[in-house]
Amino acid sequence: MDSNKRSNCSRPLLGTRHECIGAIGLIVAVAVISQFLDDYFLTLLTTISIYALAGMGLNLLMGNTGLISIAHAGFMGVGAFSSAYLIHDVGLPVLLSIILAGLITSAVGMFFGLPSLRLKGVYLAMASFAAQIILYWAFEVSRWFTGGQDGRFVDRPTILGVSFFESNHYYLFVLAFTVIGAIVNFNILRSKLGRAFSAVRDRAIAAELMGINVFRTKMAAFGLSTFYAGVAGALFGFYLEFVAIQAFTLFISIQFLAMVIIGGLGKVSGSILGAAFIVILPEVMDSIALMITPNAGEMAPIRMGVFGLIVVVFLIYEPHGLARSWRRFVDWGLARMGVNR
């Protein structure tokens, strides 16, 4: 355990050698397998990767800094529409647009994060709640930007002559972003800024006494978190080839919240597990529901109800989320095999 810690510090980019090899192996495996999947599974995989990216952002804010945002779908929308606008109406190259979309979202996020300076807990929740409603309304009204109720079309990107039009190729594009996002996320948590996040979360006053600028740290958390959301939004838009405001409702924001809570607050693995859970759950439920009731109209509410139930159950019985369950499972397995950690 001790050597683990040391190597974590000396090689912040990669973690321990085993973790590093394991992670690279997993990524390569996913990348290779994804090339042979049919459209259905590719859709799931792509959605999971994009949600995981957005989830990492939200987790930085909620899990690591102890702030809250009920507007993450709204922020994702800002990113999606910005990138669509920058590419098609302004004519900027794709990668630049994605980065810019992230930055624009970041600016919007920081603006709505400003009240966090003075507020915490429920009051901050209310502020971000208002942000979600105001953003959605802004999407509806500003037709020049979002196409209003009609939405707007976006093309899958072509970069340096390489087209990512095919779904399996596009998945690699998304995967690259998710992997970079995860690496950055890991390393931010081990950096001075990441430690400042935890300090602010655990006790803001003590953090201030240690010389941390609480306001700046919180703004950084909001900026970073919404940057992730913006980039995820842009990727989401490309994937669907169509950005509709209905993809960024309050309910989706709630889903994101549930995602990080179910996955595990403050853990990168939590964001990824949570995303996988939230995306796969409805699919599993649909196949079960199909056996019980052939009535498709009843499926949506059943899906919703089970979702709510799972959120409640997780909060009561596994407040540290799937990341903790996984850890426990691995420890149990290792103990059974007689491996001493």
Add this chain to the structure above:
Amino acid sequence: MDYFLALVVNGIIVGSIYSVVALGLVLIYKATEVVNFAQGELLMIGAYICLEIIVKTGMPFIPAFLMSMGFMAILALIIERVVLRKMLEAPVMSVIMVTVGIGVILRAVVILVWKAISIPFPEIFSREGVSLGFITIGQVYIWSFVLTLIFMGLFGAFFKYTRIGLVMRATASSRKAAESMGVPLTKVFALAWVISAVVSCVGGVLAGNIAGLSPELSFYGIKVFPAVILGGLDSIVGASISGVIIGVLENLGGGYIKDLTGIRGLGPVAPFFVLVGILWIRPTGLFGKKEIERV
């Protein structure tokens, strides 16, 4: 001028329903420090239950109304006992999320049972207009306003003059002190949930009377947030007054700003701009206690 007055009167009446719902929200917050994000769904369930009793049993309105209140009380007891009681020590964020989860479940149940369609409420109060001199408004609006006032008065009296009300106020003002004086906290928490659910049932039935029933009713739970923040999250008086203010504002916003600027749909959003503004300038609201934990 008539247009202005019509907007204001309409705002006051719709706002009075916000007040009732806000009252429920503030009650739970004061007693248990939980912000209930499922308030709108409680309201919706209450209205649907009342409708179901009237339609299925053909009971007159008043007993059906009382029965649905009783049902809501039981539902609230279950929610408090099964879920919230286990979250007493949990961080704010988790508690918020758990009420959101409850809201989602209740909403799913409503859509499953009654489908996502609009159902007209049986006509209990006549929709026929009554002239107030300068404008004409439907009787149903006047009744809803009057009933709101009556219920607010009843709850006010309950808190002021009954022993249980006193205990609840004591708990709200200092949980620790109340506990050391032998107040059974869990019972107070449960009671707060019960009252809040009953209050939102009142709001739901009144709102349903005016606009009919649909899952959209749960938006009252959302719209009421600006009201509680404006009034101060822990002020019952504030909630009552600012509910009306928000109602008026929403109507004026929807009416005038649309005419002046052509921006559609600002009415329902206007209160949220106010919400953000208040959180900026004066997070305690108009009547709230000053001791918000500042960071």
